[in-house]
Amino acid sequence: MPTAHAHRPPPRAALAMSEETATAVFGPAAREELAAVCDLAPPVLDDLTTDRARAVLARTELLVTGWGCPPVDEAALAAAPRLRAIAHSGGSVRAHVTEACWERGIEVSSAAAANALPVAEYTVAMILLSGKRVLERARDHRASRERGHPLRVDRALGNYGRTVGICSASLIGRRVIELLRPYDLRVLLHDPYVTDDEAAALGVRKVGIEELFAASDVVSVHTPLLPATRGLVGRELLAALRPGATLINTARGAVVDQEALTEAALAGRLHAVLDVTDPEGLPPDHPLWDCENVLLTPHLAGSQGNEWRRLAELTVSEVARWAAGDGFAHPVRRERLGYLA
Missing domain, CATH: 3.40.50.720 (NAD(P)-binding Rossmann-like Domain)
Structure with a gap:
């Protein structure tokens, strides 16, 4: 269980993924659980270049990402000066966690273990x-x-x-x-x-x-x-x-x-x-x-249907740990990227 830290305000967070992913993986119950451990801002960000997205990113400390997340590149990071962590609700982070994220020292988590x-x-x-x-x-x-x-x-x-x-x-x-x-x-x-x-x-x-x-x-x-x-x-x-x-x-x-x-x-x-x-x-x-x-078979071995719930649960747990100051239980290490999917 995460360690209790008195007077630690919940981190400002946002969902960055496709709308379909957000609906499938983070249904109403999962959204409530996520909102209980962080200050979750609307809307779902499927494009990090819009004015609305930049307004959200300006205050965001943690991104909860999923399938369909745009690359978190130098431009996105410039719009997100407070961003310190990315909790990915899928497996591989290669498509959206760019070299710029590692250069800034962004902490990264993945739900690969659940998937x-x-x-x-x-x-x-x-x-x-x-x-x-x-x-x-x-x-x-x-x-x-x-x-x-x-x-x-x-x-x-x-x-x-x-x-x-x-x-x-x-x-x-x-x-x-x-x-x-x-x-x-x-x-x-x-x-x-x-x-x-x-x-x-x-x-x-x-x-x-x-x-x-x-x-x-x-x-x-x-x-x-x-x-x-x-x-x-x-x-x-x-x-x-x-x-x-x-x-x-x-x-x-x-x-x-x-x-x-x-x-x-x-x-x-x-x-x-x-x-x-x-x-x-x-x-x-x-x-x-x-x-x-x-x-x-049509790439169905990974999480589907009610198995998306497992991804959401692990991601919420990771956000809760990070918000409490205990770090991620499933971190992705930059030095291990050469061996990971």
Whole structure:
């Protein structure tokens, strides 16, 4: 709980995000909770260059940001001389927290930890479904209208003793590892920034990326998209996957060489579960749409529906801590930006 500080006035705050985000994430109840820990000024700022926005920014000490927030650049900061903190209600802050913010020493928080939970849940569900080939077998069952003999299924089906490879121990990757612990699975990890001892503490074995792909029945990608990771999962790694293996990508589409993935999937060599693609939103005539061993979902793994409430709750908690002088519990560090999504 935040420490009590006597006579500390509530900080002047404003919402900076799209109107749709504000309505979805900060409904009436969340707005009331936020207003209880800060002096929340109207309106929602989806453009930081207008006269009205500049009038609000002139008094703002803390920005509560969300999807659709404009870049908080030098011009915006010049209009906000009292701004000292940004509490982001989404995951990545790259789109709006500019270098100028770090230069001024703005404190930054993110709800990435809250947004990681539904992505990890989606991933675990897809790992388990892929082991049983549930989606493909359900499709065949609908087509045949017959049950088939239960003792004549492929002995390779099932989740007992399967090997799952986790590509990157991000917040989401670590949560997936945690959620997989109750199952009879062997979990491997590739992450160049994790030591062997840290991997052991997570309950996984650290391996090189080539071994991860060669040894795994399922590989789940949780690598942030950075210049060094664009196309990381390329043709050679995809070729190293066992025939019939599954690739799951909930990170960013461009981390995977989509052309190579499409070729392997169309050839029937592997299965894929893609919540993200490159580009985001495939062209209607892209061959992956009609590939029977590929499941495409519309970037739905992250927080949606009632899960937005979790984002709001974490953000309100962060604002309350900061307002009380206790700092953020989920700070974003400038020096860690090279490793974050």
